[in-house]
Amino acid sequence: MPLSTQPYKGARDFYPPDKRLQKYLFKTMRKVVERFGYEEYDAPILESLELYLAKTGDEIINEQTYTFTDRGGRQIAIRPEMTPSVSRMVAAQRQQLTYPLRWYSIPNLWRYERPQRGRLREHWQLNVDLFGIEELTAEHEIIQLADTILQEFKAKRSQYTIKINSRKLTNSFMTDYLNLSTVQSQTLGKLIDRMHKMTMAEFSADAEAILSPSQRDKGITSKLLDSLTVKDLNELPDEIYRNNSVSELKRLINLLHGSDIKNIEFDFTLMRGFDYYTDIVFEIFDADPENNRSMFGGGRFDGLVGLFGVEPVPTIGFGMGDVTLFNFLESHNLLPKPKSETEAYVVLVGDVYEQAQKTINLLRGMDLNIAVDLSGRKPASQIKNAVKKEIAYAIFIGEKDLAEGQFNLKNLATGNEERHSLERIVSMIKDHRK
RNA sequence: GCGGACGUAGCUCAGUUAGGUAGAGCGUCGGGUUGUGGUCCCGAAUGUCGUGGGUUCGAGCCCCAUCGUUCGCCCCA
Secondary structure, eight states, X not given: OOOOOOOOTTOOOOOHHHHHHHHHHHHHHHHHHHHXXXXXXXXXXXXXXXXXXXXXXXXXXXXXXXXXXXXXXOEEEEOSOSHHHHHHHHHHTTTTSOSSEEEEEOOEEEOOSOOBTTBOSEEEEEEEEEESOOSHHHHHHHHHHHHHHHHHTTOOGGGEEEEEXXXXXXXXXXXXXXXXXXXXXXXXXXXXXXXXXXXXHHHHHHHHHHSXXXXXXXXXXXXXXXXXXXXXXXXXXXXXXXXXXXXXXXXXXXXXXXXXXXXXEEOTXXXXXXXXXXXXXXXXXXXXXGGOOEEEEEEEOTTTGGGGTSOOOOEEEEEEEHHHXXXXXXXXXXXOOOOOSOXXXXXXXXXXXXXXXXXXXXXXXXXXXXXXXXXXXXXXXXXXXXXXXXXXXXXXXXXXXXXXXXXXXXXXXXXOEEEEEHHHXXXXXXXXXX
C-alpha cells in the first residue's frame, strides 16, 4: 500500500499558483488594513484549552476544536479562532498598551467538522480588532474598513450587502418587550439565527414551542413575527423604537452613508453565533441571489478582555475567511491571475552555462528575480517552459550575445522582442514591475 | 454526528442491458535539420477503472465495507 498523496481532510496544499493567489489576497488585505493604521501581531497556533472554555459555546469545545494532551499532561487546543488569543494578549499588557489599539493578524485556524462549500477544517482568516473605543466611531471605522477591503478587490457595492443589528436591541426586545425569560431568549435567539433557512410557518411553529401557554394567549408570536420582518428601523413598534440602540443604529447608518456606503441594511434577525457579542453586530452577504450566503462579519465584544481579571476594554472587530472570500471573488470574476515572482527566465542558447554565469549574477545583483533554464533543451522548449510558469520575460544568452554584450529580451505576453544592453534590460524589467 | 451524489490516464470526462489486448480531448515528451513559444502536421509514454471483500463461467459496470471528494443538515469563526 503506497503512501497517500492527499492532504489531510479539509486542509489544502498550496501549489505555487495557489500560493501566489493566496499571497495576492493577503497582500491586498494587508495593504488596506495598514492604510487604516492597523498593526500586525501574531500568536501561537496552540493554546491552553481553557482559553476557549470560558467564552465560547460548549459546542465549539466539545465537537469542533482539535484538542490533545501534551507530554506534560496539559490540555491543549489548536486555535479555532483568533479572538481569545488576541484578547489574552491585550489583557496581559493591559496597563502598558497605548489605546486605541488597531491590530490585525492573518492566522490559520482549525475546526473539526465535515468539510463543505466555504467551510474547511483549516482556513486563514484576516482578524481586525479595534480595542479601547466605546464610541460608535469604532463601529464606523471597522465596517468602513471591511468595505474598503472589498472595494480594493474591485467588488462593486451592488455585489454585496452589509447587514447590521444590535444584540442589545434584540435582548431588550425579547426580555422587555416580549417578556421572555433568559432561557427562552437564548433558545429563541438560536432560532432567529436560522430563520432565513425555514418557512414562516415552520419558524412560528418552532417559536410557539418555546413559549408558555399563557404567553401564546397574549399573542406574542405575532408580535414577534411582525417585528422581526421589519426592514426599516422606523417601522419598529414604538416600545422598541424608543430603545437607545435604535438611535445608535441610525447614527451608524448615517455615518456609513456619509462614507458612501449605501449598501447597508438593518436586519433584526441577524444574530451571529457567538455569545460574546455584546452590542452591534454586522455581517456581509453576497448579493448574488444564486449564492446568497454570509461571507464574513463581526461585532462588538466588550467583555472578553475582562475575563482575564483585568479591567475590561471595549472592543470591536471582524474576521474575514479566505475560503469564503475566494469563492466570492471567483464567482464574480474578480480573481486576477498573478504573475510569477520570477521576473525573467534565462534561455541558454547552446552550451554556455559557465560563460553565462557572470551575466546572470549581474542581473541578480541588480535585484531581479532570475531563473535559469538548466534543461539543455532547444530554445523553443525553454520558452514554453517560461510561459507555463507565467514568467513575464525571457532573456536569451548565447555565445554571440556574450561577445557583443547585447541580449534579446522577449516579452512573453506580447511576443515583442528587443535587443539591448544588460543595463537597459534591467531597467525595462523594473519598469514593468508596477 | 446525519442524509444525498460522485470516485476510470496529469486534467476534464466517455465507456450502452456485466463478455475480447479499457477510450477521447486537453496536457506531457520527442520530431517537422542546427538561436525563439502560444497555430498546424507526425510520433510516443502513461491507467493493477480509489481500496478491500463478495456474487458470477466472466465486473469499470451488480452487492457490502472502507477511504476520499462534493452538496446539504447540525453547528458556526
